Amino acid sequence: MSDREVNFARAIIGEQPYREVPPDTVLREAERLLNEWMSGEIRMERPKLYDHYALLLLALLQKNRELEARIAALEAQIEPH
Structure with a gap:
C-alpha cells in the first residue's frame, strides 16, 4: 500500500470537467477505487x-x-396498440 492518499474525484475525472466524463467511466473507476480502498x-x-x-x-x-x-421504450414496444 502506498502512503500517498488518493483523491477520489480527481482520480476519476483527472483534469477534465466532470460533465465531460461519461457516467459509465465514473462508475467503473469508482468501483475500482473503492475495491482497492476496501x-x-x-x-x-x-x-x-x-x-x-x-x-x-x-x-x-x-x-x-x-x-x-x-x-419505458421497451415497454412501449410490447404493449398492445
Whole structure:
C-alpha cells in the first residue's frame, strides 16, 4: 500500500470537467477505487460530499435515468396498440 492518499474525484475525472466524463467511466473507476480502498491497496483522502461522493451519486442518477428511459421504450414496444 502506498502512503500517498488518493483523491477520489480527481482520480476519476483527472483534469477534465466532470460533465465531460461519461457516467459509465465514473462508475467503473469508482468501483475500482473503492475495491482497492476496501482491500487496503490504497488510501483515500477524506472526501468532501460536494466533490467526491457527489460525482458518484450524479453518475448513478444519470445511469438510472438512462435505464428508466430504455425500459419505458421497451415497454412501449410490447404493449398492445
